[in-house]
Amino acid sequence: MAFKLSELQLALGRNLAGDPELEFSRIQFDSRRQLSASLFVALPGRRTDGRRFVAQALAGGAHRAVVDSLVPDADPDRQIQVDDPLAAMARLATLLRQKRAPRAVVGITGSNGKTTTKDMVAAALQPLGRIQKSQASFNAEIGVPVTIADLDPGVDFAVVELGAQEVGEITRYCRIADPTDAVITNIGHAHIGLFGSRENIAFAKGELGAWLRPEGNLVLNADDPYAARLAERTRGRVRWISERDSAAEFQVSARPTDRGLCFSLTSPAGCADVELPTLSPKVGLACAAAAAIADSLGVHIHDAATGMAAVTLAPRRMQVLARSPYLVIDDSYNANFESGTAALQALAGAGVDGRRVAVLGEMLELGPFAAISHADLGAHATDLALLLTVGQNARLIGESARSRGLAPERWRHFEADPGDAETVAAALDEVEADLRDWLRPGDALLVKGSNALNLAQVANRIAADQS
Secondary structure (H helix, E strand, O other): OOEEHHHHHHHHOOOOOOOOOOEEOOEEOOOOOOOOOOEEEOOOOOOOOHHHHHHHHHHOOOOEEEEOOOOOOOOHHHEEEOOOHHHHHHHHHHHHHHHHOOOEEEEEEOOOOHHHHHHHHHHHOHHHOOEEEOOOOOOOOOHHHHHHHOOOOOOOEEEEEOOOOOOOHHHHHHHHHOOOEEEEOOOOOOOHHHHOOHHHHHHHHHHHHHHOOOOOEEEEEOOOOOHHHHHHOOOOEEEEEEOOOOOOOEEEEEEEOOOOEEEEEEEOOEEEEEEEOOOOOOHHHHHHHHHHHHHHHOOOHHHHHHHHHOOOOOOOOOEEEEOOOOEEEEEOOOOOHHHHHHHHHHHHHOOOOOOEEEEEEOOOOOHHHHHHHHHHHHOOOOOOOEEEEEOOOOHHHHHHHHHOOOOHHHEEEEOOOOOOHHHHHHHHHHHHHHHHHHOOOOOEEEEEOOHHHOOHHHHHHHHHOOO
16 A cells, blocks of 8 residues: 555545545556556656556556546546646645655655666665665656655655756755665766766766765765765765775776676775676665675675675666677667767777677767767777767767777767668668678677667677577
């Protein structure tokens, strides 16, 4: 049971028809998912208006539907009309956060690594009791209130991912989730086209630290150039993590293993290792952040490490799809300069006997920074045996790599418009054909790009041939 009709009444500030003890299982905004006993929120959208699915949702088992205007072909007694369904959902979530009162809510934000860090923090806190976390990447205006509204009455700790595409957005989410502790992973170039500068990104992400009370804990990456200014804005206690700074409380290093990488953590309470099936050294910072939060909330590093070692990493984030006859790495969930360079560094360090090949797709939402970001990424692609680029701006990756020494025959470009499914599909078919002709046993393939390019399709097809 997620909440009652009486709680919905309280959140909306008015009486509603029906039994106040009526129990709702969850908030639901997608009529294709589990609707039984849910509160269906009909969200307006540019592509799909949720009002079109109200009758279907009620017939499918939803107790009530929240709408901005009544739907004629659905039971009017089971519709709750409000000015703004999304705002109503946020008010309900805010009320439920106050009533559930978990011992701590850990907020996670940053330009890269939010989801992995969220998963690691949730695993590290397992010894403390019942833990709930954001599902998938539920980190925006819909996902945050849904996550909070889904908290069980007996939950002990919640771990909530918070994304942002504008200044002030994280503060709005903090009003809903009211985080007691936080991690800011880093300040990079993700969504820089929307923010206008890294300084604005830092200000927006820093809203999470600024929200904390003095008894809260803020984990910051000492290796990040914006960390000092983030620390200045919080009233909480700052816990420092690092791959390079020996003065940081929590340090991490990585070494290769047969399974992937083993991350060695050091902390004020001792040392511990976490072995995971990943090739990304940056996962180590997620482990260090989780260790810092766990230490702050009373979990010994050995217990935290045990929990983290059991984590199943999220798909399409440096995911190893196959190891033989050639290594296939899918990092196609999203892309920006920092994650792109980290992926290429991981490819360079992959323990293979053959050649290294990368399919690099266009990086979106970079605005006026698109040209320089793609060109800068190309500077890290000069040692590849073969570079395939996909999308208009991705051409700049190849041109930059060529100007820095990549031989012309080692680069091929494929045009594709991320907004045009036909051009994307055609480009992916050509990329796949090139890879099939070129790859040999012992080679390593990295597939990296923005989600809209659907590069995971290439990675999955190549990997499937090896089974």
